[in-house]
Amino acid sequence: MASISPLAPKGGFPDLPVIEGVEFASVEAGVRYSGRTDVMLARLCAGTSMAGVFTKSATRAAPVLDCQAKLGSSTSGGAAIIVNSGNANAFTGSKGVEAVAAVTEMVAKTLDVPQDRVFSSSTGVIGEALPFERITAKVSALAETLSPTRIQDAAAAIMTTDTFAKGASAQVNTDDGVINIAGIAKGSGMIAPDMATMLVYIFTDAKIAQPLLQDMLVRLTDKTFNCITVDSDTSTSDTLLLAATGKSAEITGATGPFYDALHSVMRDLAHQVVKDGEGATKFVEVRVTGADTDADAHKVGMAIANSPLVKTAVAGEDPNWGRVVMAVGKSGAKADRDLLSIRFGDVVVADKGWVSPEYDEAKAAEHMKGDDLLIGVDLGIGAGQATVWTCDLTHAYIEINADYRS
């Protein structure tokens, strides 16, 4: 077991509020691991709206395809989410489809919810048949231990190469009462070796129609989970589900305090995924301004955040701004070398295409010694901007990923 990431939240797993209408359970099913829980179940009350976003991979796994097909199903019955770690049920052909059907059918029968309201995810090794009988055999036991307060156990059950369980929450005061939001996530590479994938489950007691919930989730994903990268690789199984149980106040506007609170929960979870990036010792915010468009700014940000040369420089605490110039150049975004400005933290390194006359390398190097870094890039062309987050590339990444599968 790897030691806990040095970037993990200092206080441990946060206290998350109870979300009325949601209960959690977890169990040791022995899918692949032993001596730890590896399946979580969440039961959602009737009337819950479900929104989801998924990997865009062309080789996405059977549970992802199944979730996508079920998103728009009727909210009149209850709903459930079942997740296993240890096996991704990906690249498993028709066997994979059968496994999803077996697991979701058992959950539907046991909890008396429609099968098209049972959402499943699997994370772990690719290309091995999911031993689904080990999961279906435990569904009754899971159902018996469902509790509104067991969200932390659920977060632990879905971990693979993660070094800490991830949770975040927010509360929104409205005229009709307090709305609670609580979310959990797993992920420590965009995909990791065999054990991989980012999975995120967020719950709120707000009452909100499915189309509006889906719209918010998509817009906020573009500002949060689509702005993080550990290694530029993309899982076959990435899944983000958002459930709104409707037990507290109603939301009808596309923006406002609820939208902002959901944003903060999603950003917090996204940051935690990066902070648990394989081998990570530094958290890096890349802030791009002055681009022709927001899309161009995002391209530049991701080119910097994905560059192995930038990421190794960060690992070496080297304010190597030449590599940032290189990454801007290769990004494909509109850029003019002679308008480009770069800073590390508050230290202006390059200004309008050349090293700044005030540049103090010692100060920049001092900034790089921290574990929460800022790389700022201004393209000097337009008003487009974007912020993305990544971590450094260290020996530990190689160690984690070059080991022969055991």
Next chain:
Amino acid sequence: MASISPLAPKGGFPDLPVIEGVEFASVEAGVRYSGRTDVMLARLCAGTSMAGVFTKSATRAAPVLDCQAKLGSSTSGGAAIIVNSGNANAFTGSKGVEAVAAVTEMVAKTLDVPQDRVFSSSTGVIGEALPFERITAKVSALAETLSPTRIQDAAAAIMTTDTFAKGASAQVNTDDGVINIAGIAKGSGMIAPDMATMLVYIFTDAKIAQPLLQDMLVRLTDKTFNCITVDSDTSTSDTLLLAATGKSAEITGATGPFYDALHSVMRDLAHQVVKDGEGATKFVEVRVTGADTDADAHKVGMAIANSPLVKTAVAGEDPNWGRVVMAVGKSGAKADRDLLSIRFGDVVVADKGWVSPEYDEAKAAEHMKGDDLLIGVDLGIGAGQATVWTCDLTHAYIEINADYRS
């Protein structure tokens, strides 16, 4: 000084044929390094056609922009190529333009060739002013030692983080006599830390008009240098120049034995660049077939070749085909999980979307122990194909790139 790459050609630098109309010299100018040569000069006879391809980076360096502007210049006078290592003269604003002008002017005067026929390249640290006086001070000494046989010394002078000098040649028999082709290259990451960039210079005594030469070079670059990757990063200074002196037989056709011979020289040099990839211990050919289009096949190949997870698996000698599936999925190319087949060497791993019934992991693992590997992917969709080359991602890459600049 790093030890020589384990993938370096066993016989050392090859014997290269003399190309009539080309002479070489090299010198210690102390641009940044001491105790080694760091500037090379090539003189080309009047009538030489010059073709070139360059980095597409939006932040390309001053010498690159200067070369691009000069490609179409008249061939009536002689020509020259001057290259320094140690400083890339990149991101240096107007100072960079002045440095290029000073160096090319001095070469033009000294060799009595038109200044718009003097091509320059610089490779090394980004963002520091090129101390061009150190180069101009040595141009006379370079001119005095020009010799048709000093191509190996020229190859050595342009090295930065390279661990071996790179050369390749071919001969073509024609009815009008033998045509010779000789080329040299430097490069050991697509860009390396501060010292970086791929530079390639190829010389032939064929007589060939500039537009045809340029056309051949562009087409063959797409099959060779555009199909290699070490770390997915792109230099600000990549330069490939091809000079045809016209001293032997004439080429008028766009394909044929000369085209094939040029192809083999370019492929050989491209492979040598990968084999000197920073920290490389394995050379990997990724062969993609059955794609919707050749462009899609190239996308899939590069997604595999650039994936840190695939590259660390190769370093660990792990036939981890799940990561290949992942890379296919993220490539953006048209793919159908259930038609996908994958092999390592001759070992069929996955067939039509699931692990092959005949798959023998021990045999696949045996293939991965070699240092010349093949990853074959068939998408099962169409006739598109592409081959790309890369190396593994090892601790040494991190060591080379995470060190603070000295």
